[in-house]
Amino acid sequence: MAITEHKDIEKGDNKGLEDLFEPFLDEKSKDFDSKKDDEKFVQNDSIAMVLISTAVAVCGSLEFGSCVGYSAPVQSDISIDLNLSVAEYSLFGSIVTIxxxxxxxxxxxxxxxxxxxxxxxxxxIFCIAGWLAIFFTMQGSVLLDMGRFFTGYGIGIFSFVVPIYIAEIAPKNLRGGLTALNQLMIVTGSSISFLLGTVVSWRTLALTGLVPCILLLIGLTFIPESPRWLAKVGREAEFEYSLRKLRGSKANILAEADEIHATILAVKSLPKVRFMDLFDAKYIKAVIIAVGLMVCQQSGGINGIGFYVSETFQTAGLSSGKAGTVAYALIQIPVTILGVILMDKSGRRVLLLVSSSGTFLGCFLVGTSFFLKGQAIILAWVPILAVSGVLIFIASFSIGMGAVPWLIMSEIFPLHIKGTAGSVAVLVNWFGAWVVSYSFNFLINWSPAGTFWLFSGFCIITVIFVARLVPETKGKSLEEIQASINK
Incomplete structure (x- = not known):
């Protein structure tokens, strides 16, 4: 039972929305002499606390999105108000990834x-300190960059701990749907920043970034700690209290408590993995797939386009980038929801192929628009192609390349190397984000058309990489996935 529980955690199987209304009682709780009214109480009690705890945790995801989306709508205003050069703003925009x-x-x-x-x-706390530093910047870029770095450090921790917490508190039949909320709220936070940035000043927008943090800090006082972490560190009384609070006061938690303890013992018995062990023949293909997907995700230009979308539209000839930025913000959320729905229906590999093909088309159109502008050919089409290309790009990215690489990474690694290998993949992802976001403005100044055609070339490489190396993981157990990788 312990191993089955842990597999479900890693796999993150999505179930239908109807599962949200299924009771979470273990089969062994049937020996409780409960009436239907008691069962409804347990169901509602446990659903309420799990959902409240998840809602509090994803305030961190909302903050993540707010930080990522901040630089796009404010580039022009900050650069003018603080007299920043292209290099100085590029450092500000990208230091969040460091x-x-x-x-x-x-x-x-x-x-x-x-x-x-x-x-x-x-x-x-780090994010609050960062936003306040940005807000109080009067001249120069030192305090501005320090604030951006602090918010980056905060969201780096959020990127790990929020999905972990949700996975550890959620019942099996809710785990997939609730963990998917993490990506959805990141996109929502980014979209909110884009939209607010078109109507408020950059200082006011920085203050709005405090809201998710404040809500999170208040909410943390009302929700339980992860029962799995409490069991891991030996705080048994708090472990039982936390699990009972999450599952309902009348639920039989004995079976699940036993599973959690057995899983923790199994994990502790596994050998520790060193970095060099990742190059072993048994693991190297999985590492190549995970790291390759992270490189592909970033090399398509998502952080450059996302961080500086307003400036991109203005470069393309729009009198104001606000309309395009609003459209960019609005399209992300519904397409991300569609991607979550399709993930367990069409499959991961299909979504990646469709997504990377769409990002290629989007980048190619934007590059073509800049080429036409540079050659003074059919200038009326330049803004239309630029906006259409960017919107096609973000819609395509949101449906697959945004979330699927992270899901596949969680599925292809054996349990005992997951921490080490996952850390390497995450580090590669953030490093790629820094390279793209820092170099984007320099590339645009070099050649706008060349920049987007370069991104479109990387998107083609992504299509080839996925087609040749990435396995379909939908509907397979972790053992089946790992066996298919090592054939």
Missing amino acids: GAMIGAITSGRIADTIGRKGAMALSA
Whole structure:
């Protein structure tokens, strides 16, 4: 039973929305002499606390999206108000990814030392400090960059601890749907920043970034700590209290408690993995797939386009980038929801192929629009092609390349190398995000058309990589996935 429980955690199977209304009682709880009214109470009690806890945790995901989306709508205003050069703004826009890299590297140890709630609280404090530093910047870029770095460090921890916390508190039949909320709320936070940035000043927008952090800090006082972490560190009384609070006061938690303890013992018995072990023939293909997908995700230009979308539209000839930025923001959320629905229906590999093909088309159209502008050919089509290309790109990215690489990474690694291999993949992802976001403005100044055609070339490489190396993981057990990789 312990191993089955852990497989479900890793796989994150999505179930239908009707599962949200199924009771969470274990089969062994049938020996309780409960009436139907009691069963309804248990169901509603447990659903309520799990959903409240998840809602609090995804405030961190909302904050993540707010930080990522901040730089796009404010580039022009900040650059003018603080007299920033292209290099200075590029550093400001991209330094969030440096902070996130460090946050991601340290997040595992932090979450294991002070708990999942403690890690989320620490992240919120760093983000609050960062936003206040940005708000109070008067001249120069030192305080501005420091604030951006702090918010990056905070979201680096959030990127690890929020999905971990949700997976550890959710019942099996809710785990897939609730963990998917993490990506959805990141996109929502980014879209909110884009939209607000078109109507408020950059200082006011920085203050709005405080809201998810404040809500999170308040909410953490009302929700339980992860019962799995409490069991891991030996706090048995708090473990039982937390699990009972999450499952309902009348639920029989004995069977699940036994499973959690057995899983923790099984994990502790596994050998520790060193970095060099990842190059073993048994694991190298899975590492190549996971790291390759992270490289493909970033090399298509998502962080450059996302961070500087308003400036891209203005470069293409729009009098104001606000209309395009609003459209960019609005399209992300419904397409991400569609991707979540299709993930367990059409399959991961199909979504990746469709998504990367769409990002190629989007980048190619934007590059073509800049080429036409540079050659002074059919200039009336330039803004239309630019906006259409960017919207096709973000819609295509949101339906597959945004979330699927992370899901596949969680499925292809054996349990005992998951922490080490996953950390490497996350580090590569954030490093790629920094390279793209920092170089984007320089590339645009070099050649706008060349920049987007370069991204479209990487998108073609992604199609080839997925077609040749990435396995379909839909509907397979973790053992079946790992066996198919090593054939």
